[in-house]
Amino acid sequence: xxxxxxxxxxxxxxxxxxxxxxxxxxxxxxxxxxxxxxxxxxxxxxxxxxxxxxxxxxxxxxxxxxxxxxxxxxxxxxxxxxxxxxxxxxxxxxxxxxxxxxxxxxxxxxxxxxx
Amino acid sequence: xxxxxxxxxxxxxxxxxxxxxxxxxxxxxxxxxxxxxxxxxxxxxxxxxxxxxxxxxxxxxxxxxxxxxxxxxxxxxxxxxxxxxxxxxxxxxxxxxxxxxxxxxxxxxxxxxxx
Numbered sequence: 688x689x690x691x692x693x694x695x696x697x698x699x700x701x702x703x704x705x706x707x708x709x710x711x712x713x714x715x716x717x718x719x720x721x722x723x724x725x726x727x728x729x730x731x732x733x734x735x736x737x738x739x740x741x742x743x744x745x746x747x748x749x750x751x752x753x754x755x756x757x758x759x760x761x762x763x764x765x766x767x768x769x770x771x772x773x774x775x776x777x778x779x780x781x782x783x784x785x786x787x788x789x790x791x792x793x794x795x796x797x798x799x800x801x802x
Numbered sequence: 803x804x805x806x807x808x809x810x811x812x813x814x815x816x817x818x819x820x821x822x823x824x825x826x827x828x829x830x831x832x833x834x835x836x837x838x839x840x841x842x843x844x845x846x847x848x849x850x851x852x853x854x855x856x857x858x859x860x861x862x863x864x865x866x867x868x869x870x871x872x873x874x875x876x877x878x879x880x881x882x883x884x885x886x887x888x889x890x891x892x893x894x895x896x897x898x899x900x901x902x903x904x905x906x907x908x909x910x911x912x913x914x915x916x917x
Contacts, residue, residue, distance in 0.1 A: 718903070729893065730845075730908045775844055787858045788901045789835060792844035 689714045691778050693793035700766045700800050708796045710759040710776035718779045719759050720790065721750050723772045730775070734761075766800045773797050804829065806896050806909035814915045821881040821888070823912045827896030834877040835906055836869060839891040851877060852900065884916045 690713040700706055710719070718737055722730040734743045736752035736759060743750050747770065749762045759776055777790040807826040815821050827834055832853050837845040847861040851871040862869070866884075871877040881888055891913045895906035 720905075727913075729910045732905070732907075735905060777845075787850050788833075788897065788904060788906070789847040789850055789858065789861075790837070790845070790895075790906065791847070792837075794844050 689778065689780055689791045691776060691791050691793040693774075693776060693796050696794055696796060698796055698798045700763070700798065702767055702800055702802055703765050705765065706763050708761040708763075708774055708798075710761070710778075710793055712757050712759075712776075712778045712791075714757075714778075715781045716754070716757075716778045719752050720777045720779075721759070721761055722775045722777065724775065724795070725772050733774075763798075766798075768800050768802070771798055771800045806831075806894060806907055808892075808894055808909040808912050810912060811910060812913050812915070814917065815884050816917050817885055818883050821884050821914055823879040823881075823892050823894075823914070824876040825879070825894035825896075825909060826876040827894075828907055831896035831898050831907075833897045833900045833904070834871055835895045835897075836877075836879050837893045837895065839893065839911075841890070845893060848879070850900070857900065881914075884914075886916050889914055889916045 692711045694709050721733040724730050734750040739754040741752045747764045752759045773795045775792050775795045777792045809824050834851050836848040839845045849862050849869045850858040854873050866882045868880045891911045893911045895908045897904040897906045
């Protein structure tokens with residue numbers, strides 16, 4: 688069974704600081720997603736990482752994927768209050784099995800950015 | 803181009819009643835996934851459907867839950883004789899194809915409260 692683990696689960700940051708959220712997964716995959724969820728809202732797609740070594744950046748967020756280590760990171764640079772939300776990674780196992788593309792999510796990281 | 807639509811957005815039921823949740827995929831999408839998010843948890847896969855077919859229902863509880871995606875009309879997730887533990891947010895996602903190489907687009911969710 689595919690397991691996806693994020694850490695930390697709770698992250699309290701000061702504005703202006705940097706931090707990294709980690710996402711480990713237990714089976715081969717070369718497709719990983721990062722989502723943002725605000726309270727009571729749906730999931731907003733942030734990044735799709737498709738291959739080993741992939742790095743994508745959008746504003747203050749940068750995501751990377753190391754398929755050999757089965758690890759993805761979401762790095763936050765110079766945090767601002769607007770980034771406060773819950774962040775999820777989600778993994779699709781490689782084709783060849785019967786995953787049918789279903790996503791397995793991490794537990795989520797609740798990020799709070801305060802002055 | 804409308805996104806994935808779900809209704810109702812909020813649903814309140816008493817124990818023992820039935821709940822029907824609807825999902826209209828994006829235009830041109832014929833694949834639908836349902837996920838459940840329990841309070842303070844990540845999303846968990848329930849069922850994957852194509853038009854008129856259930857492809858993977860490995861995440862569905864064995865009793866009281868059913869899903870369909872008819873040739874015409876929305877996909878429906880039906881919960882019979884609801885219990886308090888069914889209180890959760892239910893999200894559907896649609897994609898243009900199945901398998902791991904098609905991105906899923908999420909709807910706004912239906913928040914079910916069982917009294």
